[in-house]
Amino acid sequence: MxxxxxxxxxxxxxxxxxxxxxxxxxxxxxxxxxxxxxxxxxxxxxxxxxxxxxxxxxxxxxxxxxxxxxxxxxxxxxxxxxxDSEEEMVGELRVTTTFGFGALWLAPRLPKLYEKYPDLKIDLMLEERVLDLPMREADVAIRMKEPSQADLIRKRLMTVRMRLYASADYLKAHGTPETLDDLSKHRLISQNATSAQVAAGAELVSDLMSHNVASTLSVNNYFGVLQGVLNNLGIGVLPDYLTEDFPELTRVLPDVESNEVPAFLAYPEELRHSKRVEVFRDFVVEEIFEHRKRIKQAKSL
CATH class of the missing domain: 1.10.10.10 (Winged helix-like DNA-binding domain superfamily/Winged helix DNA-binding domain)
Known part of the structure; x- marks a missing residue:
């Protein structure tokens, strides 16, 4: 042909x-x-x-x-x-991850990467749809579950749990719940049931709703949930990776949380020697290491 x-x-x-x-x-x-x-x-x-x-x-x-x-x-x-070569970074790096992780954790840290590599070109694609890495819809993915596609290099980054948070002003005005049944006196802010989200988060919200929650606010992403919490609208179900960057969040009902959600970084085998993939991967791994170290130090104080 x-x-x-x-x-x-x-x-x-x-x-x-x-x-x-x-x-x-x-x-x-x-x-x-x-x-x-x-x-x-x-x-x-x-x-x-x-x-x-x-x-x-x-x-x-x-x-x-x-x-x-x-x-x-x-x-x-x-x-x-x-x-791609081991010495040069040529072309654009297409990174895909979830809206919540990309907007609330990754993007605020990218200035450090650009400071070190000012000529780096990144196309950050935030969506819940899992893009096909072997077919080059993206070069690198960070996902809240282990990728199932073949011919991928995978690295487990960390585990995430969904927990309950509120602002200090909200708790001052409405009181702090001591039991799950106390949620009937509060507004619960969460992702809506039809939005794409990790199963562990959806299961936690479903369980919370069984406690006769009187008022709710549902949003289709965690950024919206966070804004509701920061603006004193209620108690929000949010991923725990937010606590370092938003110290104004107060954890509510500390014994209540979702099951662990693993976060993985993945890229095609064929990009194993790509300098731009290597630089991005090492940056994310180092940032997560420092993030976990700071959280651990804060807990020991």
């Missing part, structure tokens, strides 16, 4: 238009059209339905586009491996 024709097909399928694909490929519309017709003839099939608003892939076209998309990602991966 002609690789050049496949490249042109992929561009057309991606753009949905001969004209737009031609602009990307720096080819005329007629040249692009000839290559598509030749590819269809060689495969003895129709790859596109043509209509006034553009092109739509046929079932056979969808199959071929899936294949060329996988090929394109693998070529990008190979290019990244070629560019």
């Amino acid at each position: 002609d690789w050049d024709k496949l490249r042109i097909f992929h561009a057309v399928a991606d753009a949905g238009s001969l004209t737009h694909a031609g602009d990307v490929l720096h080819l005329s519309q007629s040249a692009v059209s000839r290559q598509i017709r030749a590819l269809e003839e060689s495969l003895d099939t129709t790859l596109f339905h043509r209509h006034a608003r553009g092109l739509i892939l046929t079932e056979q076209g969808e199959l071929l586009f899936d294949a060329t998309s996988a090929m394109a990602k693998r070529l990008d991966s190979a290019a990244a491996r070629i560019r």
Whole structure:
């Protein structure tokens, strides 16, 4: 099969238009059209339905586009491996993690990394969807469970627990609960049941709700839960990694917490020797080590 024709097909399928694909490929519309017709003839099939608003892939076209998309990602991966060396940091590092961890723990620490490596380029993708690392949707992932994808290098970073926190002003105004049944006199702030979250957190919230909580505020991420707590709206279910950066949080019902949630850093085997991955990994590991040491010291005071 002609690789050049496949490249042109992929561009057309991606753009949905001969004209737009031609602009990307720096080819005329007629040249692009000839290559598509030749590819269809060689495969003895129709790859596109043509209509006034553009092109739509046929079932056979969808199959071929899936294949060329996988090929394109693998070529990008190979290019990244070629560019990376042990001496240089070239290109962009795409890091994915959850909204809560990325916004509340990781992002505030990145100035230290940029201070040491001012030319580093990071694309921080905060979402609950698990991106496909082997297919290079991202280079590095930090997730609240061990990744199940094959061909990944994994490193366990720490464990997280969901706990109850409130502001000092809220507790002064509404009192501090001594038992779970006392939650009936307070407002509980948590992630809503339909939002993506770790199972341990959802289970804790479900258990808390069984204690006749009178008023609730549900948010679809931990940043919103934190803002509710800091603004004296109630008692929030939050991850314990926040306590160092937000000392104004007061832990409520210290015997109540979720099961442990493991946090893992992972990246594809093929990026084992990538300098930019190495720099980021070592930075995160060192920050977590220092974070845990400071927490331990604070507890001993």
